[in-house]
Amino acid sequence: MEFKCAGYKLINKKALAENIYSFTIGCPDAARLAACGQFVHIRVDGFTLRRPISICEIDRRMGTLTIVFVVKGHGTEALAKLNEGDEVDMIAPLGNGYSISRVPEKGRVIVVGGGIGVPPLLQTAKECKNVTAVLGFRSYGNIILEEKFRKVCDNVIICTDDGSVGEKAIVTAPLKRELEKGDVSAVFSCGPTRMLEAVAELTKEYGVFCEVSLEERMGCGVGACVGCVARINRNGDEKLLRVCKDGPVFNAEEVLF
Ligand SMILES: Cc1cc2nc3c(=O)[nH]c(=O)nc-3n(C[C@H](O)[C@H](O)[C@H](O)COP(=O)(O)OP(=O)(O)OC[C@H]3O[C@@H](n4cnc5c(N)ncnc54)[C@H](O)[C@@H]3O)c2cc1C
Ligand code: FES
CATH class of the missing domain: 3.40.50.80 (Nucleotide-binding domain of ferredoxin-NADP reductase (FNR) module)
Incomplete structure (x- = not known):
């Protein structure tokens, strides 16, 4: 699966509700590749691990991706402090979306x-x-x-x-x-x-x-660290599959909740 990793410009920032923000990010190369249900992995200054956020809207013509996130802990709190014109360090698009x-x-x-x-x-x-x-x-x-x-x-x-x-x-x-x-x-x-x-x-x-679409804490986000596994029953066999690379979207019947 092809993805891009770069610093992209935050074009539009909106507060949608208390502690919930929408960011529209100019990233033509990533937007061209993106599909619904995939996610982006954002590096926030001062934090080693990136934060996974789902893609909310894709505008392939304008070359933008929009994400919507809630301020949950320190990472998303720092992310919410970015302003229009600032750079967003992002790997995108990642994972398998909806079929x-x-x-x-x-x-x-x-x-x-x-x-x-x-x-x-x-x-x-x-x-x-x-x-x-x-x-x-x-x-x-x-x-x-x-x-x-x-x-x-x-x-x-x-x-x-x-x-x-x-x-x-x-x-x-x-x-x-x-x-x-x-x-x-x-x-x-x-x-x-x-x-x-x-x-x-x-x-x-x-x-x-x-x-x-499942959520798990993530390390690398690209399938390398095996830090994000979910229990999946595929073809009668129980497997530990990576939410970042094999998911985050799975057939509901396969998920062992
Ligand atoms: C595939 C995927 C898509 C997601 N899409 C969205 C979205 O569209 N909007 C949104 O608001 N949130 C989304 N999340 C949850 C979001 O990633 C976490 O809320 C965020 O990482 C919290 O970071 P923090 O530093 O603010 O919180 P902290 O609790 O300080 O984070 C500490 C560590 O735990 C990880 N972590 C904490 N909570 C979660 C969580 N629920 N899921 C995964 N990792 C977590 C963080 O990434 C970080 O590495 C998604 C998670 C996944 C896995
Ligand atoms: S987060 Fe590293 S394999 Fe999924």
């Missing part, structure tokens, strides 16, 4: 995201047809990217844990309803592990193809 090319033309696609797992599904939704997005957030103040999803999806269902916007439910409730209607050719999901496990169980029950 959107496998989705039959007929039928609906459902993207299911939870919290900061929502961003990689935006580019995925853009590249599919007949898309329903089921997006779960803690509360009103945590909702991100809703308008962008509304522009590219046929239907957007927002759930919040406290019911402040949309349905007071976890994402599996509307997902089950949508699966019940039938005509679903694929489900693509990203979010907390417990949510992914529940999505995987539900899609298995309905016999619908599903892929989930």
Whole structure:
């Protein structure tokens, strides 16, 4: 898999919600190679290990990648301090994204995201047809990217844990309803592990193809250190596969949660 490693210019920085930022980075060579569900690996000054962040949007014509991240610890806190015009030291694009090319033309696609797992599904939704997005957030103040999803999806269902916007439910409730209607050719999901496990169980029950994007702490990000393994059952054999290189997207039925 081809990737680029360079210092790229931060072209646009936006605060989307409290402690959540969107960066649009000018990187024509990396944007040309990128696919939905892949990630970038960013070196932040003062930290040895790079930080993996999913690709939220790809603009191949403008030569940009957009990422959305939450300030979680010291690395992302330092990253959030960068300003437009600053350089972002990045390896991109990395990993295997969603298999959107496998989705039959007929039928609906459902993207299911939870919290900061929502961003990689935006580019995925853009590249599919007949898309329903089921997006779960803690509360009103945590909702991100809703308008962008509304522009590219046929239907957007927002759930919040406290019911402040949309349905007071976890994402599996509307997902089950949508699966019940039938005509679903694929489900693509990203979010907390417990949510992914529940999505995987539900899609298995309905016999619908599903892929989930896993998160693991990463060292190299390119498959060399074996520091990011997940337990995967492939062809009846349990294997430890690297989330950075063999994933982060896996067939949901193969993941041993
Ligand atoms: C494939 C992939 C895609 C991701 N996409 C996004 C995204 O789109 N937006 C977003 O906000 N976050 C995303 N994350 C999580 C993000 O990488 C972590 O929140 C971030 O690395 C935390 O760094 P920190 O220095 O702020 O936190 P610290 O807790 O100080 O980090 C310490 C170390 O642990 C690692 N680490 C901590 N939490 C995580 C985590 N959840 N996953 C992986 N490594 C972690 C850090 O990279 C660092 O090496 C993704 C993670 C992976 C693996
Ligand atoms: S982070 Fe090194 S192999 Fe995945």
